Amino acid sequence: MAIRALIFDVFGTLVDWRSSIAAQAKSTLEPLGYSTDWLAFADAWRNEYQPAMEKVRSGQRGFCKLDVLHRDNLDIVLGRLGWHKVDEPTRQHLNLAWHRLQAWPDVAEAMAMLRQQFLLAPCSNGHIALMANLARHNHWHWDAILGAEIAQDYKPQAIVYQASARAFDLDLSETMMVAAHSSDLEAAAVAGLKTAFIGRPDEYGPGLGEHTATTTVDFEAPDLLALARQLCKG
Amino acid sequence: MAIRALIFDVFGTLVDWRSSIAAQAKSTLEPLGYSTDWLAFADAWRNEYQPAMEKVRSGQRGFCKLDVLHRDNLDIVLGRLGWHKVDEPTRQHLNLAWHRLQAWPDVAEAMAMLRQQFLLAPCSNGHIALMANLARHNHWHWDAILGAEIAQDYKPQAIVYQASARAFDLDLSETMMVAAHSSDLEAAAVAGLKTAFIGRPDEYGPGLGEHTATTTVDFEAPDLLALARQLCKG
Numbered sequence: 001m002a003i004r005a006l007i008f009d010v011f012g013t014l015v016d017w018r019s020s021i022a023a024q025a026k027s028t029l030e031p032l033g034y035s036t037d038w039l040a041f042a043d044a045w046r047n048e049y050q051p052a053m054e055k056v057r058s059g060q061r062g063f064c065k066l067d068v069l070h071r072d073n074l075d076i077v078l079g080r081l082g083w084h085k086v087d088e089p090t091r092q093h094l095n096l097a098w099h100r101l102q103a104w105p106d107v108a109e110a111m112a113m114l115r116q117q118f119l120l121a122p123c124s125n126g127h128i129a130l131m132a133n134l135a136r137h138n139h140w141h142w143d144a145i146l147g148a149e150i151a152q153d154y155k156p157q158a159i160v161y162q163a164s165a166r167a168f169d170l171d172l173s174e175t176m177m178v179a180a181h182s183s184d185l186e187a188a189a190v191a192g193l194k195t196a197f198i199g200r201p202d203e204y205g206p207g208l209g210e211h212t213a214t215t216t217v218d219f220e221a222p223d224l225l226a227l228a229r230q231l232c233k234g
Numbered sequence: 235m236a237i238r239a240l241i242f243d244v245f246g247t248l249v250d251w252r253s254s255i256a257a258q259a260k261s262t263l264e265p266l267g268y269s270t271d272w273l274a275f276a277d278a279w280r281n282e283y284q285p286a287m288e289k290v291r292s293g294q295r296g297f298c299k300l301d302v303l304h305r306d307n308l309d310i311v312l313g314r315l316g317w318h319k320v321d322e323p324t325r326q327h328l329n330l331a332w333h334r335l336q337a338w339p340d341v342a343e344a345m346a347m348l349r350q351q352f353l354l355a356p357c358s359n360g361h362i363a364l365m366a367n368l369a370r371h372n373h374w375h376w377d378a379i380l381g382a383e384i385a386q387d388y389k390p391q392a393i394v395y396q397a398s399a400r401a402f403d404l405d406l407s408e409t410m411m412v413a414a415h416s417s418d419l420e421a422a423a424v425a426g427l428k429t430a431f432i433g434r435p436d437e438y439g440p441g442l443g444e445h446t447a448t449t450t451v452d453f454e455a456p457d458l459l460a461l462a463r464q465l466c467k468g
Contacts, residue, residue: 067403119366119370128378128402131378132402144379146362167362167383169301
């Protein structure tokens with residue numbers, strides 16, 4: 001069955017969250033007199049991401065938008081640094097840094113090519129507003145915002161991939177998940193979708209991202225533009 | 235509080251469903267030997283729309299995508315005409331005519347203007363795939379597809395308007411419903427949203443649409459382009 005839609009992981013796959021969060025944390029907090037290794041600050045914030053979602057996936061906590069989890073996690077990180085005096089408006093502003101992440105440089109050209117051939121949507125753990133704001137920030141053009149919020153659960157739960165395919169009225173095998181994370185793609189494949197891996201070797205710092213897939217995928221490319229050229233040559 | 239997002243009724247407000255359905259029914263069925271007043275065919279199909287949704291709104295039937303209701307209604311209309319031999323692939327193709335409706339002529343220019351100032355989304359009883367396909371067909375650029383499917387109920391239930399505002403992380407009063415139907419806007423206002431009426435005087439045939447609002451609204455204009463000029467002059 002032909003692939004008719006591509007759905008995308010976003011954090012790490014389309015946007016460089018680490019540099020973007022570090023830059024925004026620095027520009028927000030340094031003028032207030034705070035100083036630290038800002039990339040380590042970004043890593044610490046991101047490290048709380050999976051444990052927070054796991055509470056939702058396990059049923060320990062009801063579904064909530066990712067902003068709520070990001071905010072809990074920010075408070076944890078600021079607390080650990082002893083930065084208890086960071087005020088509420090500053091915390092709220094900084095929490096929205098996730099709505100203003102910069103895309104990797106190949107994304108705009110690749111998305112324009114892929115759009116000619118496929119329906120396109122994010123299938124992210126970020127909620128609808130976050131994804132809509134990221135799209136504005138990076139001039140992306142989605143056909144719909146799918147993913148965690150429409151499924152009311154977090155990846156890698158199978159329902160998130162399946163609900164996204166079904167929202168487009170497509171069979172699971174007509175829908176391909178694109179990600180820079182093998183674990184995300186392994187879950188999507190088990191859920192019944194096609195999968196494409198792209199490398200983002202610098203996601204966690206120079207050379208510290210995934211270079212190649214460690215699970216079986218339908219397509220693999222060194223970046224999104226290379227994948228677009230593979231998929232659109234036919 | 236400033237308006238930050240516009241959410242739109244689609245059938246009748248943005249697209250001329252009556253002419254589009256009549257033309258597609260004719261081009262699909264006339265070559266098979268069927269003949270009728272095709273505008274009356276479109277009206278008959280549309281007349282089954284509210285009763286079908288009422289079963290969902292009243293809880294008599296669980297939420298389903300609008301394609302399912304449209305298909306039930308198509309079968310009713312074909313049955314009444316005695317056209318029992320229209321085959322399954324033809325019915326399926328014709329049912330998707332609602333994914334290929336033409337926009338009123340002022341919509342493209344108006345949407346481009348409004349997009350500079352507001353987040354934009356459909357708040358339609360059409361489901362995500364139908365709205366995504368209509369957007370492709372008419373070259374629209376939505377920030378997200380909101381409305382009935384994300385709320386799992388049909389307008390004019392308050393939850394549909396409210397879920398759409400909340401999906402954008404906005405207060406109800408920061409979100410404005412735009413429609414050519416006073417009843418839709420009355421429900422949106424009761425739900426807490428701002429409202430804008432635009433005229434579509436030919437929706438049900440020449441002169442047979444709503445010219446002016448019959449309920450109190452925040453803004454009113456003779457068409458969408460006029461509304462865009464009102465809202466974007468500031």
